[in-house]
Amino acid sequence: MKLLDGKKVASALDESMGKRVEELKEQGITPGLAVILVGSNSASSVYVRNKKRRAEKLGFDFQLIHYEDTVTETEILNKIDELNNDDSIDGFIVQLPLPDQIDEDKIIQAIDPKKDVDGFSPINVGNLWIGDSTIKPATADGIIKMLDYYDVKLKGKNAVVIGRSNIVGKPVAALLLERNATVTISHIFTKNLPEIASRADVLVVAIGDPKFIKANYIKEGAVVVDVGMNHDENGKLCGDVDFDDVLDKVSMISPVPGGVGPMTITSLMDMTIVLAEERAKKVNGSK
Amino acid sequence: MKLLDGKKVASALDESMGKRVEELKEQGITPGLAVILVGSNSASSVYVRNKKRRAEKLGFDFQLIHYEDTVTETEILNKIDELNNDDSIDGFIVQLPLPDQIDEDKIIQAIDPKKDVDGFSPINVGNLWIGDSTIKPATADGIIKMLDYYDVKLKGKNAVVIGRSNIVGKPVAALLLERNATVTISHIFTKNLPEIASRADVLVVAIGDPKFIKANYIKEGAVVVDVGMNHDENGKLCGDVDFDDVLDKVSMISPVPGGVGPMTITSLMDMTIVLAEERAKKVNGSK
The missing domain is CATH 3.40.50.10860 (Leucine Dehydrogenase, chain A, domain 1)
Structure with a gap:
């Protein structure tokens, strides 16, 4: 089992982002x-x-x-x-x-x-689904960046997203589809969720329900991304996935905290740098 | 087996649309x-x-x-x-x-x-996915109207969309999701498509490949919507589904021609009337 260590990925990406900021400052x-x-x-x-x-x-x-x-x-x-x-x-x-x-x-x-770095305005949501977007919602983009870092292949894989919020579930479905995964979006009205979830090579869970996902939801060898940020019965931070229960079945899993959270911020920073780079191009272009 | 007779549904809906046009003209x-x-x-x-x-x-x-x-x-x-x-x-x-x-x-x-009755502009695509849209792409909306007419329940059903075009596949996925179906979007990179398709209670096919979908893609009792508009080897119009091959397995199926085609035009007309009704409200409001 490998940990999808968002904190580690974030600091690795911080390095190259830092260089891009330096280059911008030189301009x-x-x-x-x-x-x-x-x-x-x-x-x-x-x-x-x-x-x-x-x-x-x-x-x-x-x-x-x-x-x-x-x-x-x-x-x-x-x-x-x-x-x-x-x-x-x-x-x-x-x-x-x-x-x-x-x-x-x-x-x-x-x-x-053009400044909506959260990517929630209709025109940015539309461009995301059309497949022509600059600004992507940060959590969804952060998840893809994390999977890329750990070299998780998505093309042709069965990806199941649990939760269909406008902030996470739907945008992450759009990005998984863009990466050529076969994407299933499930939610509160889904029947036989354990059966559907356990078909997933890549399972993304974003429902806000502490430790809801148990081993019977997991395909042997699945990659699991836990977007939840809840408190358990002892007030301790925990995800939507029962980490200890699924541990033996997954090939990779993101912990809570230290998984998706840091990646969300990384993506927000990356998006801001991209927009600053566009500004730099414009400024230089008009010189 | 019941035919999803788009032509019949279209003329049934024409009647109420005609009345709405009359009411508008009176204003x-x-x-x-x-x-x-x-x-x-x-x-x-x-x-x-x-x-x-x-x-x-x-x-x-x-x-x-x-x-x-x-x-x-x-x-x-x-x-x-x-x-x-x-x-x-x-x-x-x-x-x-x-x-x-x-x-x-x-x-x-x-x-x-605001006048994009095809619904392809980014802001309309975005509103569609956010779940707050006036203008919906006509083919996708026409499919839903047809399923409604035949009282096909979507809530909690497994819907599989084959094809992920911006014109049909993605928007119909958005609308099926809005109706609380569990939605799978499959495409050219999907592996084991017959297996995935045959989980569908509702199967929507929009790939542009004559008679591609055979009986082994179909769950017993499925509702099948065929968006294809192709010519077969004899130059005859046909869909993406091999109608004769699947006939014994489906509970309902839309024929080609006479299925989705007329419904697309119906939805385009409906959308135009909705926009005219908004104009009427504005004109009357400002009196």
């Missing part, structure tokens, strides 16, 4: 990433802190815009408009969830799709 | 549909003629803009701009394929997504 461009955070949701605060740390380590300009949870929709929309028009910002995200008085759809739609 | 609105056709591809000409016939039968304003195949990209782009800004046109399509001197992507991108 007078610093990748600019901003995060809008509202309120004091503790999970969100942790995510944002991790993003900040990685961005600063890579030499980005990082802006954290932190509002009280009494902020109005208009204030956020004005800030988005400002970021949309700020040439030094290559990408930005609004950390979800948002307080009740704010319409999340409206907020997401206000973000210029 | 002073006539659904406006335009088709840009380039050159004299005989298949395209047949498709366009069928669309024209149905649109006129339903009482639409139908405009056919027919160019010689020597037309320039600029001419088409100018026409698209004109149609984008013509309030009497609710939707329009550019019939593909286009001659070599024309960049199809550029043409599709020039169409205002």
Whole structure:
């Protein structure tokens, strides 16, 4: 059994990303990433802190815009408009969830799709499925980068995705399909899930249910990617897969924590650098 | 065995669509549909003629803009701009394929997504996958309408789509998923296709290969939707499914011709009426 060690992959990729940032700086461009955070949701605060740390380590300009949870929709929309028009910002995200008085759809739609590094705006989702995308949702892209690192072949393999969220399940299905896997998308209404899951050469689980996936869901020798981030009965972080139960059956598995999590941030950073590289091309092209 | 008789469903739906057109006309609105056709591809000409016939039968304003195949990209782009800004046109399509001197992507991108009744522009594809779409690609939507008509339940069923084109395979997968089927997307790189296909309660085939699907691809009692439109060795129209070979195994099957084809046009008409209804709401709202 081999661990899909997201932390290790992330630091390996950090090295080449760091070089790309240096090259950009030599051209007078610093990748600019901003995060809008509202309120004091503790999970969100942790995510944002991790993003900040990685961005600063890579030499980005990082802006954290932190509002009280009494902020109005208009204030956020004005800030988005400002970021949309700020040439030094290559990408930005609004950390979800948002307080009740704010319409999340409206907020997401206000973000210029060219700066939407989360990849959730309709035009970016569309390009993802058409197979012509620059910006890919970070978790899905991070999973593919991790599988690539461990040389997991996808072409012709049976991939099963459990969970069909717009944030993980659907985009990872799109990317597995782009890599020529045969892709099955399963969800809460799927019948005989253990049978369907156990056909998977590559199983991606993103349901948010602690240790839900047991050995009977797993094909002998499967590669398992666990996107879950839950707390078990003792308050300890755990995934959607019962790691100990499946361990003897899998050929590779991503742990929680230290699997998909670090890869998500890596992809977000990579996407920001790609956008900064496009800015550099434009700036140089117009000289 | 029951035939999924697209022709019959189409004329049943024509009736209610006709009533909606009448209601619109009472409000002073006539659904406006335009088709840009380039050159004299005989298949395209047949498709366009069928669309024209149905649109006129339903009482639409139908405009056919027919160019010689020597037309320039600029001419088409100018026409698209004109149609984008013509309030009497609710939707329009550019019939593909286009001659070599024309960049199809550029043409599709020039169409205002709000009038893109084919649903191929990125923003409409994105909304389709997000699950928040007004405009759905006509063939995919037509298939769902046909299954609904015959009361085929999709929730929790295993649906397998063979073929992953942006025009049919992927959008029909999105709609089957929206209806809570467990969806598998298979394609040219899929291994053991007969095994995978024969797990399907609902099998949708869109590969463009005459009579490719034989009885060994079919689960006993499956519902089979054949999107193919090919010519067999005698030049006769046929689908991707070997109709005679699978007949004893299926519970329902769509014939070719007379299955999906008429439903595609029905959905295109329905989509145009929906857009006209939105226009009517806007016009009345602003009174």
